[in-house]
Amino acid sequence: MSDEQDATTYDVRAVEEKWQPVWDRLDPFRADDDAVLSGAREKKYALTMFPYPSGDLHMGHAEVFALHDVIARYWRFRGYEVLNPMGWDSFGLPAENAAIRNDTHPATYTYANIETQYESMKRYGVSFDWSRRLHTSDPEYYRWTQWLFLLMHERGMAYRKNSAVNWCPQDQTVLANEQVLADGTCERCGAVVTKRELTQWYFRTTAYAQELYDCLDDLQDSWIAKVVNAQRNWIGRSEGAHVTFEIEGEIEGEIEGEVAEPITVFTTRPDTLWGATFMVVAADAALASSLVTDEQRPALEAYVDDVRKASDIDRLATDRPKTGVFLGRYAINPVSGERLPIWAADYVLADYGTGAIMAVPAHDQRDLDFAKAFDLPVRMVVDTGEPDPQETFVATTGDGTYVNSGPLDGVSDKAAGIRAAIDILAERGTGSGTVNFRLRDWLLSRQRYWGAPIPIVHCEACGEVPVPTDQLPVELPELTGADLRPQGTSPLGAAAEWVATTCPSCGGAASRDTDTMDTFVDSSWYFLRFVSPNLETAPFDEALARAWGPIDLYIGGDEHAVLHLLYARFFTKVLRDAGLITWSEPFSAYLSQGKVINNGRKMSKSLGNGVNLGEQLAEFGVDAVRLTLVFASPPEDNIDWADMSPGGSLKFLQRAWRLAGDVTSEVGVSPEGGDTALRQATHRTVREAEGLVESYRFNVLVARTMELVNATRKAIDSGCGGEDPAVREAVEVVAILLSMVAPYTAEEMWERLGHEPSVAQVSWPEVDEALLVEDSVTAVVQVKGKVKARLEVSPDISETDLEALALADAAVVRAIDGATVRKVIVRTPKLVNVVV
């Protein structure tokens, strides 16, 4: 370490080691429940997505923690009681795969990594309240995950059904819709996802589709726009109507004379009902096989076989030719009485809407393509002025005048047409306006080991029986290595002794459910557990949840824009309806951090462009890395590490630190009477910093701090000098501002300034409003929008005075050049624009 006397730099490593124990001793970030319960202090809840413990922390963690810490420390400075907890999302596949590879238990890998990450986080100096640490894989935690599952079950929000589900052949488990990427691959491992017919557990997310959608309006301004947009698209609200069609003739089957159930379709264009020329049902839905005539059945079965063979990748190609098969049966158009042939095809999806559509080929391109392929009639019912789709094979979807549409004929506006059609359907009892959602229920069961077991017992006599809550947790059986190898069924099934149990209801022999829960269940409520992480009687303390919640700022990655955020919102609404919490949205504000990339590319092993966090920390120190990440760009933008200069950050920190050594006035000296210009700069910076932190413009906060450092340097070297009390005031403000980004340097400065640790415990500098008032400002005088003069004027100059002053200015007179002044715009005290 450099000699303190003439030091121009400090030893980064030594400083990091020096402050760690001091902070541990002072523990300045422990959240005080009583302070918020009693109302003694206002609360703020700062939360950052907790990590999965895979190896050590990486650049992405470093970024999000650095950003998060600015707001958390700021709130503390402002006198809030801050809840700033951290934990681990510690169930999940990587640990299981590592256990199989190394013939160990997943817990070994998991808890070892947690310790590594914990040590790294401590060193990284984030203001977490470590007394609230939790791990979702602890039985004490997943006991309550299971409890919440049972609450869902009790409320009808958890149920089992058989259907075609997403199957990852790599991970050998089912996946939720949200875990399948747009290209049909597994979100986790990248394998091409296939379909399997399985009985699985679901959470009824669709029950809250409307509310999940509507509440996005309230989040519009406090959540980052792209995430709100992504959720809107995912929920996929669309307005339209249900229309019911009678089916002609008897059903061929075991019961003689059985009449087919009418078919209901969902359509967004009930106004085009008169243009329907056929119907299509999803080929793989039960509806198709119940409707098909004996004569056509072999054709349907052959077709369905073909469809099943087609991979998801093929299905995703939207320009694929239309295929299908006639079912031999007809539906009756409820408004025209027309007979419509019913077809089965794979372009209609079994699990959207009702799995059946009315086809209006003239005004829907997909239907038109199908009509063309099978030579079905096309009838235009909306004259949009475009060429007839029957000739062009281009469907027209715009506004127009209705034709061939009975009572709608002559109506010339789409909205009116839709309203009228819905009225007609409602009157006849054959349809009604409705809203349909794209959102599906959340498939939550997984055929893997390292997750929370589903607390259900299957009994021959009693069926699905919930495990009584006093028997929770249902702990995982001890399985290791090869026992965990995925084989398409749950590894838990192999633990015969564990599976065999007695029925809680009848006491007879029964077996445990062998699936575990999706790890997104664990993370859907962890923010609630943090309010009372050690509570043994409930998942969380209701009074504390009311006091601390909801989260005031949540920061995380875009990859969870739909998945985790949607699930957590769903849980919150269910818990509210169950009376356990009082708020409806868990995250009042949401900010997503960009990615840290390198040389324009995502960091990856295969590209060989990874930047190792540990190496960066070793080379530049924690503070410089944090500063670099915060200063780089607005939080939500990507950071290209190749464009960054951690060395420059370190240089700045040393520069700031050096200021502290140049302060020669005594601790506690009054800044009154100190250099006014520097004092004004200091107080302006503080005021501006408040707005910048509160609007999450942390990069600008750093820039302003740099300016203050520059101004102070100048004051010391060529201004008022280091003994001026204004210099002390400025440097103390620098230390406080800097402590939100570079806590070690700030602490070191604070000590050098003669203070007791810790700078984290002081309060925010009070702004002297009088110092914000400027004695004179520069008013710009424009003639025809071009700057012609600058005037030094009093900030409270009147409009007439300023105008007079401006018009009297020689340069302005010259610019006007005798022309007629048509108008003078005066914006006191900064601008005058003379229009000639």
Next chain:
RNA sequence: GCCCCUGUGUCCCAACUGGCAGAGGAAGCCGCCUUAAAAGCGGCCAGGUGCGGGUUCGAGUCCCGCCGGGGGCACCA
């Protein structure tokens, strides 16, 4: 195809409710300090805001249309 965000000096980025385009940093160049280098200190350099219209006394900012980049949804009826 539909929806959302975004485009400012060589690079990363500032610019409050429309009001002097430039704060901060990086890179580069030039000095001072030094036996020298590093560090430090001081200074210099640069674009008219993707393109085209419009509104306005005045547009980086608002509106319309393109182009580029990023993201979400997608045979979703």
